[in-house]
Amino acid sequence: MSSPYFNPFIDLQFTPTTCFLTGENLKDNVEYISVFPEWLMKRFSLREKKFKMMDSFTSVSYSDLKLPCSIKVKQAFDTLETEIEFAFENGINSLKNLNENRLLVWMSKIIYGILYHDISFELEKAKRRQDTFKISTTLQNRFSILQLYLQSIIYPVTFKNNLPCSICIVNTKYSEDVFNYKDDTVNLVFFLGMKNFGIVACLMDNGIVKNEQMEIVKKIDTAVLHPIQFEELCARYIYTNYLLQSQFKFQINLINNKVEIEFIPTEQKKALAMLWDDEMFSQVLSQYWQPWGIQKKDIIKFPNAPISFLIDEVSNEFILPESINFPF
DSSP: OOOSSOOHHHHTOOOTTBOTTTOOBOTTOOEEEESSOHHHHHHTTOTTSEEEOTTSSOEEEGGGOEEEEOHHHHHHHHHHHHHHHHHHHTOHHHHHHSOHHHHHHHHHHHHHHHHHHHHHHHHHHHHHTTOOOOOOHHHHHHHHHHHHHHHTTTSOEEESSSOSSEEEEEEEOOOTTOEEEEEETTTTEEEEEETTEEEEEETTSTTHHHHHTHHHHHHHTTOEEOHHHHHHHHHHHHHHHHHHSSOEEEEEEEETTEEEEEEEEOSOSSSSSSOOOHHHHHHHHHHHTGGGTOOHHHHOOTTSOOOOSSBOTTTOOBOOGGGOOSOO
């Protein structure tokens, strides 16, 4: 069945007087929440910095990335931001002890907020061309589930079984002024490195990516990763997520006036739809290692496996961060 709640992706209802979460007509009572929260923008002086949108041409100030909402919705997200800020400011143990569902909603809000503006820009462009902007049914379904993630902050929305995501939190070594954010809004992948921790998350993979990368995650354990190691972990997650190719479908159940999201695996015997390809992974990894000038040709040379700063090819042991000579 479909969701009983507001779904802007059906008719692409992205207007500044409509609450992004409930669909309420706000008229003169428009409140806003920031996509990147005020405390985070202040912490890293982001307000006037530019954020590049999906089309790679449009840039928007971080402070202009906002979502129109009702007072009730704003209050709910303000409460969430207080919890997240406390966890972020009190170190990785505090972050790991945070309710994972709350962290999922927070990350989803950022991804959704960027999508909201990307779609709004495309709708404006289409209007100027006297054209129609559409998104595929696959993306419409995917983003509709993301909308339900967010609506769980005010509505009775639950997940059957476990949370349908892969979230990995690791120790990292960053200088105090570094804010390292990356995403893939189409495939719902979220990366954030700051202070002394990094978050790597696939928001809608049904936990498969973390299971596939569990051996490496266990070897990392409590080690404080060099940034080049964290970037490699990000590349592994995003490439594994790509290999999924929607190995499950979503089902929305209405039980006692509560919405339950169920992820149903396909009949595929393997968790991943496609085989790992070292050449393709090396191409992905080269994008994440750009700050160190490492290109694909440096990463893989036939017949050798791609180089790694996480796992030693010979011993298969974790590479100690202090042994890495690249700058932070």
